[in-house]
Amino acid sequence: MRVKGLKEEINGLIFDMDGLLVNSEHLYWQANIQAAKEYDLSIPEDSYLKLVGSSAKDMENFYHKYFKTIKLRDQFIKRTDELVWQWADEGKLKLRPGVQEALDFFDQNHLKMSIASSNYDEYVQKFLWVTGIRNYFSFHLSYKDVLQDKLQPKPAPDIYLLAQEKMDLAKDELLVFEDSSTGVQAAASAGLDCIMVPDLKPASENDKKHALICKDFYEVINKIN
16 A cells, blocks of 8 residues: 555554544543542643643643642542543444544555554453444554553654564554654654644644644545555
8 A cells, every 4th residue: 555645555554542543532531621520620621632642741740730639630530531431331432534434445455453552451442342443453552561561651662663563564564643742753753654633632843744644534545545
């Protein structure tokens, strides 16, 4: 497969998940807002948007700023996760525009596909099954693999390098799909070509230097030769 704007023939695809394939970033945002109200926390709603695709350090700074105790922080995180899980069961978790068509196209063209997500393993599995796309991917990597193999999370390249190793393809045969600046940075650091399909936050000028930007997966399909 060839993609306009990229030089090499592509034989394998590595996808982020949250905010890229599914609308979970939007659900997490809404869950953060609801959990904050339940715990009577005064957190500006736009503060959560700044966390989209953020690094572990950014998350820690956020928690330090708005939570007086570790217990309250943990309760907030637990409640957020509960709400997202509940909403996924209720059918509120959706594929992003063009994802189903793109996955069908890639599958018909016999491309290897995998997931490299920063989310917890149970949520990766849940979201893939609920949306009916699990069987498109030969394997998935999650935060469990980062911990298990003592890797650094995104924006470090580690999870993408592990995915490349498991896919047994050269770097120039692989294409990464991301929705966040943190993910784009991870792919670039791994030496992998990347297409960014932004979700809640638009592509930055730096993103445009390191990734091909598409508004949705319909545009991705149109760029394939």
